[in-house]
Amino acid sequence: MYSYLCAVVWQCLLVLVEANAPGGGSFTIHPPYTTDPALTRRGNPTGKIFTFTLPMNHSDYFNGTDPTFEGAGCLGPNPGECCWKPGYPHCKININRKIFVYIPVQYIDGLETRVLVMQDGPAQLNLVATAMDNLIRSSAHDTYPPERELGNRSLPVFVAIAIENGGSDAIKSERGLEYDTLSSRYAEFVDSEVLPFVHRRLSTHYPEMKLSTNPDMRATFGCSSGGAAALTMAWLRPDLFRRVVAYSGTFVDQQDHGDRTGARAIYPFGAWEYHSSTQLLLTTKPRKPLRVFTHNSEFDLGYYTVAAPLTERTNMSIDNIAGDRTKNWTDGHHNWKVAGLRTASALDRAGYTYRHVYSLDTHHCDPLVLNQTLADTLVWIWQEESQHMNDSHTPIP
Secondary structure, three states: OOOOOOOOOOOOOOOEOOOOOOOOEEEEEOOOOOOOHHHOOOOOOOOEEEEEEEEOOOOOOOOOOOHHHOOOOOOOOOOOOEOOOOOOOOOOOOOEEEEEEEEOOOOOOOOEEEEEEEOOOOOOHHHHHHHHHHHEOOOOOOOOOOOHHHOOOOEOOEEEEEEOOOOOOOEOOHHHHHHOOOOOHHHHHHHHHHHHHHHHHHOOOOOOOEEOOOHHHEEEEEEOHHHHHHHHHHHHOOOOOOEEEEEOOOOOOOOOOOOOOOHHHHOOOHHHHHOOOOOHHHHOOOOOOOEEEEEEEOOOOOOOOOOOOOOOOOOOOOOOHHHHHHOOOOOOOOOHHHHHHHHHHHHHHHOOEEEEEEEOOOOOOOHHHHHHHHHHHHHHHOOOHHHHOOHHHOOOO
16 A cells, blocks of 8 residues: 655645546656556557758757867766766767657648657657557548547647757766756757758658747657756747656756856756756746646655755755765755656746646656656647646646
8 A cells, every 4th residue: 555645845635647637737646557558559540750860060059069078077076967987988979960750640731730849869759659640630531430448538730859869968968968958059959950950851751841830839858857958948948849748857956067058157056946946937937838747756866865955055065976976966956856846846836837747666767657647748738728727726627
C-alpha cells in the first residue's frame, strides 16, 4: 500500500490521474504502470518520416566556437556537473546536426499546420508518431472507426520535428550550452535556422508546406535538460513558442559558465531561478501566455541531496568536484525532485495554465511514465487556450 505523504507544504492531498483526464493541475501516478493503448501500433495508417542533416559550421548561433570550450576543464569554484573533467579529454560537438521529421498521413499540403519541436532527437519521436497515427482524425483520411479503448481523445494535425542535441552533456558541453542556458539563443536558433531549413527540405515533397509561425500553434518538448530548454524557449520568446512539455525537467543550476550571451551574470543559478532564488515564474508580471506541462519522479536525479531554501541566493557549497563524480551534489541546487515540485507550485500560485504529473517509484525520464502519460500530455498541450485558460484550478472530473 502506497502512503501519500506531503512532498511539499502546498500539496498535502495528492490526486491520482484518471485515464484520459482532460484537465490541468497537479496529480500523482503510481505503480503498476501500463502502456496507453494510444501508444501502441493498432494498424492505423502511418505518416512519413524524413531525416535531414543541418551543417552547423556557419550557424550564427551554435558553431562550436563559444568561450566555454576554451581551456581544459571546469576551473574555479563552479558547482554543477561538468563535461570537462578527469577522464574526459574532450567533449563531442555534433557539427552536422540530424533532424528527424514526422508528417502524419492526415496532413494536407497547403494548409497551415501546428509544429511540435522536440529536443534530443529522435528521442521520443516514435512514441509521438504512434500517438499521432492513433489519435489524429480528419474527414479526408479517417476511414477507420474510433476505438472505444482509446477513449474520447483526439489530436489536431501537427508536424513533429526532433532535433539532435549539440553533443555530450552538462556544463562545457554543446548540449548543455544550448539547453541549460537561460537565454533566448536556442529558441532563436530553432526559429531562424532549423525551421526554415526543414521547410526548404520538405518543400520537395510538399510544395505548399506551411509550418505555422503563430506561437499558439507551436509547442516544444523535452526530457531532462531538453525539458529545461522547452520552458526557456517559451519563457524568453513567447512570441515564438507558447506550449511546453517537460519530463524530468532540469530546473537546476546546470547553466553553462562561458555562454557568450552573459546569461550567467543575469541568472546566476540557471533554471533553478524559475522556481527558487529570484522565483521567475512567480515574480514575473504580467503572466506570460503559456500552457505548460511538467513532470518529475519520486527518485529523480539528486532526490537524496539537500536542496537550498526557496529564497537562498548563494551556494551551500563552493566545492562540488566530488558531486560531479558521484552525483552527490552539495551546492543545494541539484535536486531534480524538489525542483520539479517547486516549479509546479510556482506555476499554480502564479495562475498559469499548467498540468503537473508526479510519478511514484520512478526515475529520471522514466519510460514507464512516458508510456503511460505521453498521449494524454499531447492531447492536453494542444487544447485550445480559450477553453481551458482556468483549468489549472478545475477539479478532475
